[in-house]
Amino acid sequence: MTVLEHDFLPGNLVRARGREWVVQSDSRRDWLRLRPLGGADDDTIALIPELELQPVEPATFTWPDPARAGNQAAAMLLRDALRLKLRAGAGPFRSFGNIAVEPRGYQLVPLLMALRLSTVRLLIADDVGIGKTIEAGLIARELMDRGEIARFAVLCPPHLVDQWQDELETRFNLQAVALTSASAARVERELPNGVGLFDHHPVVVVSLDYIKSERHREHFLAIAPECIVVDEAHTCASSGAGKQLRFELLQRLTQDERRHLILLTATPHSGDETAFYNLLSLLDPRFGALQGRMSASDPLRQELARHFVQRRRKDISEWQAETQDGRGFPRRMKTEVTYQLSGNWGAFFDAVQDYCRELAETIEQQGPGSARLIWYATLALLRCVASSPAAAVKALTTRLEGSLLDEDALRDDRLHDGEADDLVGSDLEPPAQLQDAGQLQTLITDAQRLSGKAGDPKLAVLIQHLGPLLKDGYHPVVFCRYITTAHYVAEHIKAAFPQATVEAVTGELTPEERRERVEDMADGDSRILVATDCLSEGVNLQHLFTAVVHYDLAWNPTRHEQREGRVDRFGQQADEVRCTMLYGQDNPVDGFVLNVILRKGEAIQKELGVLVPLPEDEARINQALVKAALMRRERVAIPYTPDMFAEANVELQPLQARWQDALEKAKANRTVFRQGRIKPEEVLPEWHKQQEALGTQADVQRFLQSACVRLGSPLEPARKQRHRFLPQHLPEPLKLRLADEGITAPLLIDFDELHRSHPLVGLLAEHLLEDSLSGDRPLAARCAATLTDGVQAVTTVYLLRLRHQLGYVRRREPFQMMAEETVALAVQGRSQPQWLSDDSVVRLLECTPSGNLPPDAVQRELCAALDFLAAHPQQLQALAEQRAQTLLADHQRVREAARDVGHYHVRPCLPVDVMGVYVLLPDSL
Structure with a gap:
């Protein structure tokens, strides 16, 4: 048994098991967690010094060997490898070394709000497309990298599970497992014996559908982690049996006062007062009492402001110029394109209306309750006819029967566009045939004959509109309501373009197939995606598409916003x-939806800055739609006006009043919850400083290109300024490490998107650094002497690695972390040496x-150069002390901006590691 002789502190170098290690922050005197000196966090081990055959001893870092x-170029490679390998960077934001996204200033506001709360309870209700996923990911990753949480779960609707899994991996370097009804059994089977789900998978994305059943719900409550993110949180607070169970689940999760909860929604208040205050009560049960008393001076409302952030796009426009690329949100330019129901198509539409009226007269004689069949068949048929000839044929040839004949017929999601809190519906065509097919054959034949640009004025207008869009360099997404319409439109667009x-x-x-089909379009110089609303949530399209065409009007204005928000x-x-919104100017269905629903939603959005969802009232909306649908079509092709729908509009007056009331309540909440008093610009300098210290995109590109050349596998040029990485030519040990990260086949690289935290960058940096420390002929040089025109006197650059022990107290609990940074110290001249240590020193190597x-x-x-440094050890110690004070000041500045709770202290870990020594000689000598 080994006798303990040393107390090793975080950041100390030790020698154990024949190699050097760095002591990590969660170590104790009798239990050490160690990371290999040149390795990654994934290579850490834990050991008990008493049980080691050879004692754990202090180690010293060897200085560079002039003989090697x-x-x-090799010196630059080492400099870049050191910077790009850093993950626990020496900055106030612990997570920035581990993320693959550059957040905008406004996206730091929720993070700053989180830092000021002992237990994070936040409702982030920013507008669609602002970046709530990134804001939540920043908070969770920061809590994890600070050591305050070890596990977290994302709860979301099933259609968002894959997107969350992908975002966590690509943007935050977190490997998440998906827990859905389809995958749960397999995930649990693969767990090692006796190991819990969250012990084996620290990050899990859970489908809300999966935890509907009592068994799954109780199991999740028993194992739930210390941090929960809930996406589309409004779906867990509104009425309905399934949603009530979700609310009860979240209520029980929040009973643990130490559990962090981050709620995300773009529609916190959809007109349902009870649902809104249910949502607020999850942050703190006291907030439920604000219902009916939400006055600006109420102390409880002011307390709520610490937990609730809600910004419109115009609220965050002031930060657009603060980004490094100066880019904010694009201008959204809207236009409308109309067509007329003229000629054969107009006659066909009139014949369908006549058929619906005759159908109504026939069914009326069947007694009470038959009206719902008339409504269903009329709405289904006229909606499909308005969509496309293909959808019309599908509806006319599919018999309405079975379960659709009960009281729930009009709730069929094939007919509508989803409720305000649940926009994912079926894109199958609703059935509309109530009589023998023989009686409808004429209509079916007419619809088939009118297919194509010559007979279908709607399709002809679309093709005419797409031409100039493509010519101007836009890549449009054409949204259709039904599957048959999407295939019909795509077929004719392919022929036209x-x-x-x-x-x-x-x-x-499947969701995975949808994403793959979208991504496969990336190489197209000109691309057009035709999609149903299966893509209006869950798949981001902004990286490939720049225009949206609403081929079919949605009957819910929230759906339009969701479509446009994907791009x-x-x-x-x-x-x-x-x-672009495309509609029939003399189509009564389009006219009613446009003038009575969409225009109202647009006016509210213009007044408030965000959309207030249409209140739910299926019966009134259906009745109004049927009255509008059976209106006699004007023989003169003039646009419909709101006055033409007076009779149908009467049905919606109570709903319109509720909509207006929801608008007024939303306006009242806007000012206080936009969080204008929090100034992220106060901490943006720290963000930019950390980015520079950790390595920029230009550093990533230079390093990767140089590293691959030196490793014997240069990048191959590919299309559109991309490059292809070929792992098969690399050294075997490196290939094995890449294979562990799933990199076995050639990889297409876009340097505009490849971030420093990508596994490929980290693994190459680790390999080269380890090689430089142990290899006989290293590819990355720890020392070099160079003739250059870039200096006027002999200048020596010392590349140093500093480690700092960072401690702070939060929730009365102490936390210890280790921070690392790569800095350069230079001495200029020999007779009268001048020491340089500013940020420009490291650039001397370039x-x-x-x-x-x-x-x-x-x-x-x-x-x-090495003898000179050995003779001046005080310079290294002074630099370490100065960097520690700078780090503490940066933390204090962020703490003050966030009104952070806690106390910080920073101590340098000595001695400083001398990683490289580089002598630059003037060419004139």
Whole structure:
């Protein structure tokens, strides 16, 4: 048994099991967690010093060996590898070394709000497309990297599970497992014996549908982690049996006062007062009492402001210029395109209306309750006819029978566009045939004959509209209501634009297949996506598309906003997104939806800045729609006006009043919850400073290209400024490590998107760093002597790695962390040396060599540089102390901006590691 002789502190170097390690922050005297000196966090081990055969001893970091000198390019490679490998960077935001996204200033506001709460309870209700996923991910990743949480779960609707899983991996480098009705059994089977789900998978994305059943709900409550993120949180607070169970689940989760809860929704208040205050009560049960007393001076409302943030796009426009690329949200340019129901198509539409009226007269004689059949068949048929000839044929040839004949017939989601809190519905065509098919054959034949641009004026107008859009360089998404319409439109667009890449994506495909089909369009110079509303939530389209066409009007204004928000959202690179609404100007169904529903929603959005959902009232909306649908179509092709729907509008007067009331209540909440007093610009300098210290996109590109060349596998040029990485030519140990990350086949690289935190960058940096510390002929050089025109006097650059022990107290609990940074110290001149340590020093290594020195001269210069440093050890210690004070000041500045709770202290870990020594000689000597 080993006798304990040392107390090792976080950041200390030790030698154990034949190699050097860095002591990690969660170590104790009798139990050490160690990370290999040149390795990654994933390579950490835990050991008990008493049980080691050889004692754990202090270690010292060896200085560079002049006999293993390299050239300037190899020196740059080491500098870049050191910076890009850092994950626990020395900055006030612990997570920034682990994320693959550059947040905008306004996206730091929820993070700053979270830092000021002992237990994070936040409702983030920002507008569609602003970036709530990123805001929540930043908070969760920051809590994890600070050591305040070890596990968290995302609860979301089933159609968002894959998106969350992908976002957590690609943006936050978190490997999440999906827990759905389909995957739960497999996930649980694969758990090692005796190991819990969250012990084996620290990050889990859970489908809300999965935890509907009592067994699953109780199991999740028993194992729930210390942090929960809830997306589309409004679906857990409104009325309805399934939603009530969700609310009860969240209520029980919040009974643990130490559990963090982050609620996300773009529609916190959809007109349902009870649901809104239910949502607020999850933050704190006291907030439920605000219902009916939400006055600006109420102390409880002011307390709520610490937990609730809600911004419109115009609220965050002031931060657009603060981004490094100066890019904010694009301008959303809206236009309308109309067509007339003229000629054969107009006659067909009139014949369908006549059929519906005759049907009504026939069914009326069947007694009470038959009206719902008339309503269903009329709405189904006229909606499909308004969509496309293909959808009309489908409706006319599909018999209405079975379960659709009961009281719930008009709730069929194939007929409507979803409720305000649940916009995912079926894109199958509703059945409309109530009589023998023989009686409808004429209508079916007419619909088939009118298919195509010549007979279908709606399709002809779409094709005419797409031409200029494509010519101007836009990539449109055409949204259709039904599957048959999407395929019909895509087929004819392909014929009209043979040079364009055209794809149709519908609910026939699985979510994974939908994403793959969208991503496969990336190489198309001109692309048009035709989609149903299966893509209006859950799949982001901003990286490939820049325009939206509403081929079919939605009967719910929230659906239009969801469609446009897939393209016009955070990450869109275009300066302008074009949105087109296409409708029949003499189609009574389009006329009613446009003038009575969509125009009202648009007016509310213009007044408030965000959309207030249409209140739910199925019976009134259906009755009004039927009255409008059976109106005699004007023989003169003039646009419909609201006055033409006076009779139908009477039905909606109570609903319109509720909608207006919801608007007024939403306006009352706006000012206090936009969080204008929190100034992220106060902490943006820390963000930019950390980004510079950790490595920029330009550093990533230079490093990857240089590393691959030196490893014998240069990047191959590919289409559109992309490159192809070929792992098969790399050294075997590196190939094995890449394979562990799933990188086994050639990888297409876009340097505009490849972030420093990508596994490929980290693994190459680790490999080169380890090689530089142990290899006989390292590819990345720890020392070099270079002739250059970039200096006027002999200048030596010392590349240093500093470690700091960072401690703070939060919720009366102490936390210890270790921070690392790569800095450079330079000395200029020899007779009267001048020390330099500002941020520009490290850039000296980027000077251009102008000649070579003989090997003996190189060794002589390097030995002199190392002797000089050994004679001035106080310079390293002073730099370490100064960097520790700078780090503490940065933390204090962020703490003050966030009104953070807790106390910080920073201590440098000595001695400083001398990673590299590089002598720059003036070419004139």
